[in-house]
Amino acid sequence: MESIISDLGVYMTSSQYDNLVNIINNVLTGDIENIKLTCSSGNSIVIINENEPNLVYQYFLHERMYKKVFDICLQRIDGFVQMITFYDNYQLLVFERIEPLVNIVDNTCKFNLTNLLNDIFHTLITMKKLNISHNDLTLDNIGYSKIRNRYLIYDFETIKFETKDSNDLYSFLKSINFHNSVNFNICF
Numbered sequence: 001m002e003s004i005i006s007d008l009g010v011y012m013t014s015s016q017y018d019n020l021v022n023i024i025n026n027v028l029t030g031d032i033e034n035i036k037l038t039c040s041s042g043n044s045i046v047i048i049n050e051n052e053p054n055l056v057y058q059y060f061l062h063e064r065m066y067k068k069v070f071d072i073c074l075q076r077i078d079g080f081v082q083m084i085t086f087y088d089n090y091q092l093l094v095f096e097r098i099e100p101l102v103n104i105v106d107n108t109c110k111f112n113l114t115n116l117l118n119d120i121f122h123t124l125i126t127m128k129k130l131n132i133s134h135n136d137l138t139l140d141n142i143g144y145s146k147i148r149n150r151y152l153i154y155d156f157e158t159i160k161f162e163t164k165d166s167n168d169l170y171s172f173l174k175s176i177n178f179h180n181s182v183n184f185n186i187c188f
Helices: 002-006 014-027 063-074 113-129 168-181
Strands: 035-038 044-049 055-060 083-087 092-096 142-145 150-153
Touching: 002 014, 002 035, 014 044, 014 055, 055 063, 063 083, 063 092, 113 150, 113 168
Parallel strands: none
Antiparallel strands: 035 044, 044 055, 055 092, 083 092, 142 150
């Protein structure tokens, strides 16, 4: 177990490390062979258990960030990936698992641009009404839910409750342009 955690390259205090080990042993029943750990921001660790194809776990290293994302999830915003359950004692949220758009690597049509724009624009309107800005709305933070048959926003660590200077729409459109220019196979 030590090697899978050390391969993350994330600095953790001994209590954060112990907490992650307890999550793996107690919540995920120690199934280390089927677990993948990732971290991009240094604020949380995403845990994927291949034996649970409809769930993804997110362990927050800092209580403040956990509470912020937890509060956002409680709003159950249509167009956001939904929280299924939580473990306060571990600062762990469990989300519905969706397929990130940037992880789809085959040569078939990746996604339908019209549907993507429609889904995300509707979510942006809802976010504006709630005075929420994602602050990192790129294709890296959008996935597709086969169960809900729609595109969903995830990765809520950068959210702010202020839309005055929001650049979400610009970031989203710029990301589409970038990914389309690097042969991302967007269908029209």
